[in-house]
Amino acid sequence: MNIQRKRESLQPLYFFVALLFAITIANLAIILADSDGKIIYSSWMLIISSSIAAGLSLLTLIKDRSSIKKDKTAIHLTIGLVFWCIANIIWGYYELILDIVSPVPSLADLFLLSAYGFLIYRLLVTYKNLGEIKNKKIIYLVSIGTGLFLIYILNLMLSLTVISNFRGFMLFIVTIAYPVLNSILTVLALTIILNLKNEKHLSIPWICELVGLLAIVIGDSWFAIIVLTAFIEQIWISAILLSAHYLLIAGGLVWYLRYYSTWNLRIPDTTAMNKIKGIFSPKVLLFFIIPSAFFVLIILYLPINFVSVANQAGVSWIYPTFHEPLPSNNNYPEFIVGAIIPQSGSLSSIGKPVHASLEKAESDVNRYLDYHNSSSRVKLIVADSKTSPQESLAAIKKLHSLGARVIVGPATSTAVSAVLDFANEKNITLLSYASTSPKLSISGDNLFRLVPDDKSQGKVIAEKMIDDGIKVIVPFWRGDIYGKELANATKYYFEILGGKVEKGVNYEPHTGKFATSLHRINFIMWNQELKKLDTMVSDAITKYGKESVGVYVISYDEITPILIQAQLFDNLGKVRWYGSDSIAENHHLIKNIESANFAIKTGFTNPLFSVSMDNQSGHEIDGESSKDGGGDGEHDSAMAYPAVAYDSFWIVSKSMDKNSTINRNNGDFNSKDFNEILVETAESYNGITGKIDLNVAGDRISENYDFWYVTEGDLADEYKWEAGFEEIDSNH
Known part of the structure; x- marks a missing residue:
């Protein structure tokens, strides 16, 4: 009898260890991927994990119909998980397929928020059926702590967002809704688990759900940590937490099906199974297997060059940074x-x-x-x-x-x-x-x-702004060697021509894909810089008039979220915008309606070194570039x-x-x-x-530039880049 009780007491340990191991393995693709891959794998992992949870919940409904007739809250859980799964698929479609920003609110938000209604109702029904509530002090403390956390999140969001227009207000409401609803679910789930009476097999699914809800609260509130620490590239941790949430619920459903449902999932207690349990004893798990697994993960994740080792082991896909040369098939020296x-x-x-x-x-x-x-x-x-x-x-x-x-x-x-x-x-x-x-x-x-x-580019864009009647510019530039030097060159020539350059905003460029992504957290991050820019532009408009003021921006692919979020600030849309060669022809900008419309509204003008591809090779490269996501294939200079x-x-x-x-x-x-x-x-x-003419420093000598603008395409909501050629006389 004692041996049997000991075995039963070990079952939850084996279960939670196995569940932790499964969550770790499932998220390895995110952990080991580079910064770009983390975003792609995060979307796929959320779709897969939410599909598993929704599928197991549907299976529970089908296999445990007799119990569900008495307790219909399982139906609400299933609907909520299915809605979450649909929402993740929609998000993936926006991010992976269309590569465009989703509306605010979007169809995905509709399914996500609707799911919370079913899940909260399920917990309320379960709460009412508990009878006398115990551990009230703990519940009060948790409720107070949750309330303080929500007040902090609300205050942080109010300081970061712009709610003076509809889009900004909806972005604030939608962003704040998720931690609020998750916190309500967490308090209700904790109340339920503290009041379950001697029902071990039923309490474990609730433990899984509670821990999962805690994970999703942190995951949905991860933006607060990012804002406070500026670890913008660590947004992938949020995806891991959200994925873990779904897998925890899935694990709880597996436990329920095995031990509590009328459908028998019990594995026969064979000799082989006893040997496996003996191998994976609690001491072995705690002191050898788990530390070893985490040691391997840490080694794999460290930013050390393991390319050679990976290639020798035949797993070069783990570090797919370099394209090794293929063996030569001919006798020619290469x-x-x-x-x-x-x-x-x-x-x-x-x-x-x-x-x-x-x-x-x-x-x-x-x-x-x-x-x-x-x-x-x-x-x-x-x-x-x-x-x-x-x-x-x-x-x-x-x-x-x-x-x-x-x-x-x-x-x-x-x-x-x-x-x-x-x-x-x-x-x-x-x-x-x-x-x-x-x-x-x-x-x-x-x-x-x-x-x-960029001395040439600075001169060309300065003359263009003066010709357009701009008397003062407010720069907004990347704080790297490219941004600083181009900003200085433009300032030099603009002031020589009689213009005035305000202090502007020098932003810290982030590496990795997330800095350029269309994730809502990324929009919130840009708000801090754009608020400063808006204030400076407002002051310049007051002094010189909006027709004489221009914004001069130097950026890379992050220009798309910058333009999308800039529309929230009234003053930024009143003046002309000018950009740099790193922005001209950016295909992400014209794929997103909001950034393209803002570019058209502000006459966004970007210089680019002019080349004339008037031969066959040039046209072929233009076609290949268009096919690979750049250019529109219509202009020889694209x-x-x-x-x-x-x-x-x-x-x-x-x-x-x-x-x-x-x-x-x-x-x-x-x-x-x-x-x-x-x-x-x-x-x-x-x-x-x-x-090609080179100067003594080995750089090309030329002042031929095109100015690129965003225009409407032939179809509705279609946009393209158009070039206007302007050759600047070197003696001008």
Whole structure:
């Protein structure tokens, strides 16, 4: 009898350990993914986990019909879980398929909030059937603590949101509704579990539900932690908590089906099962298996380069940052050309089209070499910079270890700055297709850039603003090397022309996809900066009049949530907006109705280095860029950076072919000699971006810019980028 009781007392321990293990395994994809992958896997995990919970609840209704006739609260639980599942599917459709911001409130909000009605009603019915309530002091304390928590959340939201218009007010109501409703569920669930009488098998599902509700309260209120700590990239923890909530409820339903329902799910107590229980004893679980599992998770999650180990173990998919070169199928010596591309992060909008143009360049160059009976070939190896300086440095080190001595990229000036010392030290030549910061215009280093530096862009946009009648600008710029230097260049030329530049707002750029996402928490984060901008614009309007005031914004893909949220502030929509080359042709901006409409309303004007792709290769790159999410495929000058990357690869390849000291292993590579050949090749090369002239710092000399605007398309709610060419005389 004692042995039997001991076994029964251990059953909940085994159950909760197994449930914790299942939740951990289920969320590994989120934990191990990079910043972009975390958002994708989070959406999928919420859909899958909520589907499991809803499916088990439906199964309970079907298999336990006799009990449900007496207690119909299970029906309400099922409806609530099904509604939550539908809401998660709708959210996934917005984020993964359409990649657009959802309305406020959306259809997903309708299902989510409706679900709370059924779940709260179920708990109220259960509460009434309890009879005499015990542990009232504990319940009062929890209620008071929950109330104080909600007051804090309410006060925080009031300080962050704008409720002067309908969209801002609805965003506030919807955002605050979830922690309020979750807190009500938590207090009711805790009251019920503290008053269950000697019903162990029934109390465990309630424990699962209570812990799950606590997880969802924290998950839905995670924005408070993000606001207080600025750990904006840790929003994925919220997804894990929400996923755990569904899996906890699912676990409780499994326990209920096995021990409490009339449908028998009990596993026969065989000898094999006894051996398994002996192996997984409480001591083994507590002192060996669980610590080992968490140790493995910590090792996998640490930001250390385990690429080589993963490749040797045959699990390179865990760290899919680098594209290893495939074995050569021919006897030709291959010159390795590395490329560092922002395939993820806050400039990922140019990543796919640039990658496509480089792959086309690789194919075209090898056909050219074959046609001219050359004995060599080129091989492209790509690494993802993740729009991060740290990841860019890791990328160049990896490419160097794979034999790359010439690299196309990185794209951003911040990334170039992070890798330049390593490149100079290791005799690596860089040919960037998008870096423009004047601070990197250094004679004699190993950096070359086929785009003009931002002194040219600053001059062009300053003259454009003066021509438009703008007398004062309020800048709003990224606080990295690109944003700072471009803002300084524009300020310099604008003031020379008689304009005035206000202090403006310098925001801290976040790395990773979430900084550019259309998540509502991200909108709330931008409110803090936009409130400051709105105040400055209001003061400028009072002094100079709205026709003389302009907002000058320098950003990456985060421009979309910035424009969407800017519409909440009346003053920001009264003045002209101007942008930078990193914004022009951004396809996320025109996919979202609210950001596109705001761009049209404010005459949002963005300069971009002008290239004329009037040959077959140019048109093919334009088509590939359009297919990969950039440009509209209608303008010859669309997608300048993929075109520049294409020319960069050609120049590098022809230079390597000329340099007889380069062998297959690049062992005798001398960057100084190669750089001289590269300059000669570039200046004699007439590619799809036109004639190339380099200054003493190795940067392209040009002041030809297009100004890009957002216009309405041919269909309803369709938008596109239109270019207006303007050539600035260098003597102007």
